[in-house]
Amino acid sequence: MAPIDHFLYLSAFLFSAGIVVVIVKRNAIMVLLGIELMLNAANLNLVAFNILQPGLFTGHMFALFVIVVAVCEAAVGLAIVLRVYQHYQTSIPDEIQDLKE
Amino acid sequence: MLMVFLLPLVSCVISFLLTDRYAWVITLTAPLLQLISMIGALIVFFSLSAEPYTLALPWFHIGEFIFSANLQINAVSAIMLVVVTVVSFLVHVYSTGYMAGDENNRRYFAMLGFFTFSMLGIVLADNLLLIFVFWELVGFSSYMLIGHWNQKPAAVNAARKAFIFNRIGDAGFLIGLMIIWANAGTFELRNLLLQTEVFSWQTSATLCIFCGVIGKSAQFPLFTWLPDAMEGPTPVSALIHAATMVAAGVFLLSRIFALYTPEALDVVALIGIITAVLSALSALVQTDIKKILAYSTISQLGLMVTAIGAGAADAAMLHLFTHAFFKACLFLSAGAVIHVLHQAQQQTHTHFDVQDIRNLGGLRKKLPATFFAFALSGSALAGIPFFSGFVSKDAIFTGLWNWATMGTSWRWIVVVSAFLVSFITVLYTFRLVWFMFMGEEKSTQALDVTEAPLVMRLPIIILAVASLWFIITINPVDFNGWLFQILHPGKYFHFNLMAAVSASWVLLALGTAHRMYRTGKNFNVKIFQRAFYLDFIYQLLFEKPVLALASFTDRIDRHWIDGVLHSGVYAQVTLAHIIGWFDKWIIDGSVNAVAATSNGLGSFTRSFQGGKIQLYIFWSIFGLIIFLIWMLL
Numbered sequence: 258m259a260p261i262d263h264f265l266y267l268s269a270f271l272f273s274a275g276i277v278v279v280i281v282k283r284n285a286i287m288v289l290l291g292i293e294l295m296l297n298a299a300n301l302n303l304v305a306f307n308i309l310q311p312g313l314f315t316g317h318m319f320a321l322f323v324i325v326v327a328v329c330e331a332a333v334g335l336a337i338v339l340r341v342y343q344h345y346q347t348s349i350p351d352e353i354q355d356l357k358e
Numbered sequence: 359m360l361m362v363f364l365l366p367l368v369s370c371v372i373s374f375l376l377t378d379r380y381a382w383v384i385t386l387t388a389p390l391l392q393l394i395s396m397i398g399a400l401i402v403f404f405s406l407s408a409e410p411y412t413l414a415l416p417w418f419h420i421g422e423f424i425f426s427a428n429l430q431i432n433a434v435s436a437i438m439l440v441v442v443t444v445v446s447f448l449v450h451v452y453s454t455g456y457m458a459g460d461e462n463n464r465r466y467f468a469m470l471g472f473f474t475f476s477m478l479g480i481v482l483a484d485n486l487l488l489i490f491v492f493w494e495l496v497g498f499s500s501y502m503l504i505g506h507w508n509q510k511p512a513a514v515n516a517a518r519k520a521f522i523f524n525r526i527g528d529a530g531f532l533i534g535l536m537i538i539w540a541n542a543g544t545f546e547l548r549n550l551l552l553q554t555e556v557f558s559w560q561t562s563a564t565l566c567i568f569c570g571v572i573g574k575s576a577q578f579p580l581f582t583w584l585p586d587a588m589e590g591p592t593p594v595s596a597l598i599h600a601a602t603m604v605a606a607g608v609f610l611l612s613r614i615f616a617l618y619t620p621e622a623l624d625v626v627a628l629i630g631i632i633t634a635v636l637s638a639l640s641a642l643v644q645t646d647i648k649k650i651l652a653y654s655t656i657s658q659l660g661l662m663v664t665a666i667g668a669g670a671a672d673a674a675m676l677h678l679f680t681h682a683f684f685k686a687c688l689f690l691s692a693g694a695v696i697h698v699l700h701q702a703q704q705q706t707h708t709h710f711d712v713q714d715i716r717n718l719g720g721l722r723k724k725l726p727a728t729f730f731a732f733a734l735s736g737s738a739l740a741g742i743p744f745f746s747g748f749v750s751k752d753a754i755f756t757g758l759w760n761w762a763t764m765g766t767s768w769r770w771i772v773v774v775s776a777f778l779v780s781f782i783t784v785l786y787t788f789r790l791v792w793f794m795f796m797g798e799e800k801s802t803q804a805l806d807v808t809e810a811p812l813v814m815r816l817p818i819i820i821l822a823v824a825s826l827w828f829i830i831t832i833n834p835v836d837f838n839g840w841l842f843q844i845l846h847p848g849k850y851f852h853f854n855l856m857a858a859v860s861a862s863w864v865l866l867a868l869g870t871a872h873r874m875y876r877t878g879k880n881f882n883v884k885i886f887q888r889a890f891y892l893d894f895i896y897q898l899l900f901e902k903p904v905l906a907l908a909s910f911t912d913r914i915d916r917h918w919i920d921g922v923l924h925s926g927v928y929a930q931v932t933l934a935h936i937i938g939w940f941d942k943w944i945i946d947g948s949v950n951a952v953a954a955t956s957n958g959l960g961s962f963t964r965s966f967q968g969g970k971i972q973l974y975i976f977w978s979i980f981g982l983i984i985f986l987i988w989m990l991l
Contacts, residue, residue, distance in 0.1 A: 276975075276979060279972065279975055280972050280975055280976045280979075281972075288972070350970070350971055350972070351970055
């Protein structure tokens with residue numbers, strides 16, 4: 258059994274990569290991708306911490322919930338991006354400035 | 359009585375209010391209102407009782423001093439009332455003919471009504487202050503009427519001159535009023551005339567008031583405005599500058615006669631006789647009809663003032679009464695001559711000065727009615743027996759004689775001078791009549807002259823008849839008739855010798871005049887012609903120094919005062935520049951700095967909220983990391 262630290266390192270790396278993707282990428286789809294990465298990092302953490310209480314599956318259950326919610330979120334997010342793209346002919350948030358002062 | 363007083367004012371107001379379109383209405387209303395006023399005055403005159411009638415009108419009060427605007431009618435003012443209203447009415451009627459076609463008719467009749475109103479105010483007022491107010495008002499309306507033809511520069515200058523000369527006299531009047539107020543404490547003539555003890559400064563006060571009289575009644579040395587005032591319309595000259603306004607001074611003197619101390623009266627008599635002699639001599643050589651009449655008016659006024667100075671105020675009033683009628687008649691007939699000649703000139707397009715007697719002559723055939731009136735009133739002026747002028751002059755001579763026998767020897771000089779004046783009066787009157795109506799026609803030969811219209815002829819005839827003896831006395835050689843009885847109840851000193859001397863004196867003068875002027879020769883003496891260079895002297899004494907002073911002060915003004923002002927201005931401009939710099943860089947700078955700071959701060963904080971979601975996320979995570987580091991360490 259590998260120590261819990263390795264999982265946490267991986268999860269931290271994934272989370273950081275997600276944040277970097279969210280911040281750096283210009284395209285909304287890539288941003289959503291970054292968010293998925295961050296969610297998966299969280300899932301990894303949940304499952305990893307479940308090691309500390311054997312016999313219970315709370316962490317796994319929670320991870321499953323998160324995956325379901327992530328799917329929903331991805332669906333809704335992609336739908337919005339699609340609509341935005343249809344309307345503005347672009348999916349880059351920086352170029353959508355109708356609400357700006 | 360109030361009606362008599364106020365109707366001319368009503369006429370004035372109507373004339374002012376009517377528009378030019380209805381200007382013809384004024385020529386009806388103005389004489390009509392004057393007629394009613396005249397009838398009222400006659401009623402007042404004939405119902406006159408021995409006791410003065412007073413109409414008490416409270417005016418205003420300062421503290422405990424109550425000023426009243428009382429109106430009073432006594433014998434003197436009743437006679438004056440009749441003179442003013444009758445002459446004013448006749449002049450109004452005459453003016454409807456004389457001023458026909460004048461575009462400023464409304465203003466003319468308005469001022470004529472206003473003048474009559476103010477003149478009646480002087481006559482009726484029982485308060486020196488009120489008299490002064492109306493005194494100024496007649497001066498004002500005289501100014502307006504002299505300058506009625508304001509397109510003529512001469513008329514405007516004459517109006518200004520009359521106004522200024524009157525103002526000089528009125529300054530004296532005002533000072534006199536102050537002295538009276540300070541020493542007697544009242545302006546009420548009733549109280550002033552009744553008090554018996556002499557208040558201090560009384561001589562000075564009365565002499566100061568006499569200054570006002572000198573101005574208004576054109577006495578020496580302020581008489582030169584009156585001949586110039588002849589630039590005004592002739593009816594105005596008749597009403598204001600012969601019959602009424604200039605007589606206001608004489609009236610005022612006789613009204614406050616009781617206030618005059620013997621010393622003051624001597625001065626009055628001297629001034630009067632100097633005026634009479636100087637202006638009679640000037641009248642002798644003038645060539646303008648109206649100027650001759652003007653100088654003769656001054657001379658007659660001088661005689662009246664002399665009579666007052668000699669204590670014969672009632673004789674002066676008698677002469678004022680007769681003089682008003684015959685002098686108004688003379689002026690109006692002269693005006694008629696000028697009027698018809700002007701019209702004839704316009705028809706034939708010839709030009710010569712119709713007022714110059716050297717151009718006239720032989721008009722008796724063409725203008726019989728005017729000649730008749732002129733001759734009658736001229737005889738009255740000359741003092742020929744059976745005319746009113748003879749009677750009133752007789753009264754004056756008797757008064758002077760009385761006065762001279764009671765006093766020192768210099769008074770005889772005055773008496774002799776008065777006789778001399780009456781002699782000269784005959785000379786210039788004869789000259790005037792002779793040059794205008796007798797002899798051969800000169801420049802008027804080619805003109806088609808017709809008599810003036812009826813509205814002008816009628817007043818002249820009425821006034822001419824009024825210059826006969828019977829309007830003042832039944833007996834033509836005794837001035838002590840019914841009118842004089844009103845002025846001076848009781849038997850008056852009179853001796854027939856005086857009348858005889860006077861009559862023969864006048865006849866002698868008439869003979870001399872005939873010899874002198876029969877040939878139509880014109881004598882000219884330069885010093886008389888220029889009225890003893892009085893205007894020139896004024897110019898030398900006042901105008902030149904005043905102008906010199908003015909240019910001197912002007913130079914001081916330019917060099918010194920302007921210099922100081924300019925350096926002050928430069929200093930201010932420099933200071934302003936400094937302040938401007940300070941304002942721009944320090945005050946505005948600090949404000950701008952604050953603004954720029956907040957602007958920079960704003961744009962800095964704004965940059966966090968540029969609408970870029972990723973930036974928001976970046977900053978929130980950045981903040982979170984900072985927070986975590988701070989928490990953990």
